Amino acid sequence: MKTLTAAHMERCIGCHSCSFACARQVHKLLSWNTAGIRISSSGGLSTGFVAKVCLACDPAPCAVACPTQAMSPRKKGGGVIHKKDLCIRCGKCAEACPVDAIYLDLKKRPFVCIHCGRCVKFCPHECLEMRESESTKRAKKEDAL
Amino acid sequence: MIRDYFRVLVVDLATGKGNVAKIEGRNEFAGGSGLGALLFDIYGHAQRPWDDPDQPLIFSIGALTGLFPLMSKTVCSFKSPYHDQFAESHAGGRSALAIRFADYDAIVIKGRAPRLSCLSIGMSHLEVKDVQFLAGKDVFSTGKLLRRMFPGSGHRSILRIGPAGESLSGMACINADTYRHFGRLGSGGVMGSKNLKGIVIQGDGSFALPDNKDYSKVFDEVYEKMTGTDMMSKYHNLGTAANLNVLNELKSLPWRNLQATKDDDIAGITGEKFADDTLLRNAACAGCPVGCIHLGFVREKFMEQNQYMYRQVAYDYEPIFATGSMLGVTDAFHVLAIMDEIEKVGLDVMSGGVALAWATEAFEKGIITEKETIVPLAFGDAEGYKKAVNYLGQAENEFYAALSKGTLVAAKKYGGEDFACVLGQEMAGYATGETFYVAESLGFRHSHLDSGGYAWDQKNDKKDVDAVCDFLIGDETGRAFITSMVACLFGRGVYNDEQLSACLKSVGYTEIAENMDTIGERVRAMRWKVRFDTGYDPDAISIPKRYNEVTTWKGKTDPEYLAALKKEYGNRIRNLVSKEALIRLGLDKYEKN
Ligand code: SF4
Ligand code: SF4
Ligand code: SF4
Numbered sequence: 001m002k003t004l005t006a007a008h009m010e011r012c013i014g015c016h017s018c019s020f021a022c023a024r025q026v027h028k029l030l031s032w033n034t035a036g037i038r039i040s041s042s043g044g045l046s047t048g049f050v051a052k053v054c055l056a057c058d059p060a061p062c063a064v065a066c067p068t069q070a071m072s073p074r075k076k077g078g079g080v081i082h083k084k085d086l087c088i089r090c091g092k093c094a095e096a097c098p099v100d101a102i103y104l105d106l107k108k109r110p111f112v113c114i115h116c117g118r119c120v121k122f123c124p125h126e127c128l129e130m131r132e133s134e135s136t137k138r139a140k141k142e143d144a145l
Numbered sequence: 146m147i148r149d150y151f152r153v154l155v156v157d158l159a160t161g162k163g164n165v166a167k168i169e170g171r172n173e174f175a176g177g178s179g180l181g182a183l184l185f186d187i188y189g190h191a192q193r194p195w196d197d198p199d200q201p202l203i204f205s206i207g208a209l210t211g212l213f214p215l216m217s218k219t220v221c222s223f224k225s226p227y228h229d230q231f232a233e234s235h236a237g238g239r240s241a242l243a244i245r246f247a248d249y250d251a252i253v254i255k256g257r258a259p260r261l262s263c264l265s266i267g268m269s270h271l272e273v274k275d276v277q278f279l280a281g282k283d284v285f286s287t288g289k290l291l292r293r294m295f296p297g298s299g300h301r302s303i304l305r306i307g308p309a310g311e312s313l314s315g316m317a318c319i320n321a322d323t324y325r326h327f328g329r330l331g332s333g334g335v336m337g338s339k340n341l342k343g344i345v346i347q348g349d350g351s352f353a354l355p356d357n358k359d360y361s362k363v364f365d366e367v368y369e370k371m372t373g374t375d376m377m378s379k380y381h382n383l384g385t386a387a388n389l390n391v392l393n394e395l396k397s398l399p400w401r402n403l404q405a406t407k408d409d410d411i412a413g414i415t416g417e418k419f420a421d422d423t424l425l426r427n428a429a430c431a432g433c434p435v436g437c438i439h440l441g442f443v444r445e446k447f448m449e450q451n452q453y454m455y456r457q458v459a460y461d462y463e464p465i466f467a468t469g470s471m472l473g474v475t476d477a478f479h480v481l482a483i484m485d486e487i488e489k490v491g492l493d494v495m496s497g498g499v500a501l502a503w504a505t506e507a508f509e510k511g512i513i514t515e516k517e518t519i520v521p522l523a524f525g526d527a528e529g530y531k532k533a534v535n536y537l538g539q540a541e542n543e544f545y546a547a548l549s550k551g552t553l554v555a556a557k558k559y560g561g562e563d564f565a566c567v568l569g570q571e572m573a574g575y576a577t578g579e580t581f582y583v584a585e586s587l588g589f590r591h592s593h594l595d596s597g598g599y600a601w602d603q604k605n606d607k608k609d610v611d612a613v614c615d616f617l618i619g620d621e622t623g624r625a626f627i628t629s630m631v632a633c634l635f636g637r638g639v640y641n642d643e644q645l646s647a648c649l650k651s652v653g654y655t656e657i658a659e660n661m662d663t664i665g666e667r668v669r670a671m672r673w674k675v676r677f678d679t680g681y682d683p684d685a686i687s688i689p690k691r692y693n694e695v696t697t698w699k700g701k702t703d704p705e706y707l708a709a710l711k712k713e714y715g716n717r718i719r720n721l722v723s724k725e726a727l728i729r730l731g732l733d734k735y736e737k738n
Contacts, residue, residue, distance in 0.1 A: 014429055015430075015432065015434045016432060017214070020432070023351065024364070028353070028354055029353065030351065030352045030354050031246060032348065033349060041298060049299075105351055106349060106350065122368065122434075124434040124435075
């Protein structure tokens, strides 16, 4: 399985096109927050930009922390899926994520990347890439042994 | 968030409280420029001075902000410390999107805070915080401290002023997110007079998308034009700095206080030179995939034994003209170093550079001495300018205090009005000919972007008063509409009428889409009406003698033609606010405040 990787953030110009694309296409919203990828400066604009995006952990601490299984691990490749109707908006997933990849909106609804790759073509500087995830690579190696 | 009225946050700094006002007029004024003028008409006081605490400082965005790429600017409307009339200045950064996602169409700030303060707003908060400890702090340290004090990195906008704003300079800018500025006509001084050091806007809301399939389709269309074609490559590639060479070749680049319009020393400060030697990277305003912001670097040794520091400076055509050719500084790194000082102190770079160019000539002619300037000024001497910029920003002595109110204010006091390069305000970098001189002098913002006068000069050498005026007046209508949207003017190639209409319709603003021409005219008339209410008089504006001495590719300026053009353009502007015009556009009901 491929996962979204913010591989070349040193090229990022901070346009937020990726976040808008995700919010628009995946979440049907207009926002630069309610998206699987969020761009922020790493300490003022002179320091360049970082992407807050899911690293596709396997196992996923956010899923472990979720008390209702609304946030559950994907079958393969790491990462999670979020089922809105099971979610009680306790915020535990966001708390558990080590890289702040889950965004809670003002109503505490979690937003996380589902690794669909739809944002990639909206990045004008080719900062983003769909890559084989570490967990897929590991699984392949294990299969080969 | 798509609504048929404007949702406006009105904050009173004196009490620290605000309210959300519902203002009618979405279909008449669209947003941005139009909304700014409308709000000034409602909240402003035409007859009171600019620093009256009740005067509003207004930030407004457009109907399509956040919905489409390059709809990324904010309009700031205020009564100007420069000429005490209504004025407007535009900037990008993250300001527009932050306002959109905080769910406002505009923010009106009135009153004066008891002590130096910072206003912080978002979708669900409003706070005025005492920041007396930031008094006198430069723009960079202010930004750093505000970032630490307020959460929301990446999705908020930080507007702030430096010492120039605090000293109420008519040339003080408002810095927007480090690399963009509400530059012209002294909006920073207005913030200073309100005891407002910073504004932090957090865009933390999210909204349902328009309920149709068209929106995504039209979005993709526009996005493809912006990124997949070469329509925007000029801005993306060398950026506007590409113009330096072009204008120098055309004998239209002001050098050394406009004593010349062409110089072989251009080689050190061309767009290519900046890109090859100084360019670190590009950046973008939020919501713009073009990324026209060019960041160069300054590197300075501050101690023996190779101890260096470096800083990033955003450059563009205008700042290079103002701190480069206009000051006779021909080394790209020196130019950036002067810009950097100007940034820190919070001055508008064009006004500051042009003012110091005048001061340098006055100094050379002996009209002023070191008693006034504190440091000796000489064309090409970057070190002197780095100091002088600070004196100007801080209004260090009587001379700099006068200069900070405008070059002509200082020239009236000390002499040298003839060679002041002032066209309504300190000139922009296009010594292209009579059309530009008149257009900038009388134009609404005294900006080269009020109309394409500079471009007309570059293409025509016919002296036809009526044709020029027809062109200027016609051109202004479309620009008034686009600055009400508020699209970045770099995007105007993509956002033609047809495209704008498709965008507007796709999100439900059909009525605006069907009346773009009338709205453009109405906004333009409204802006001028408010401007006249606050004392604008085209006949009171003079074009200094220096412009008669200049040679462009068309030859010497023709003083008679210049005068005729100025007179007729002034008449045309007056006609825009004639009684009949106001009635036709439905503006007669707006009484002056
Ligand atoms: S959201 Fe965070 S914790 Fe969960 S899988 Fe992604 S990176 Fe890991
Ligand atoms: S990969 Fe898909 S879900 Fe993840 S940020 Fe991109 S568009 Fe959003
Ligand atoms: S689209 Fe690309 S350049 Fe723009 S913010 Fe996202 S990662 Fe950065």
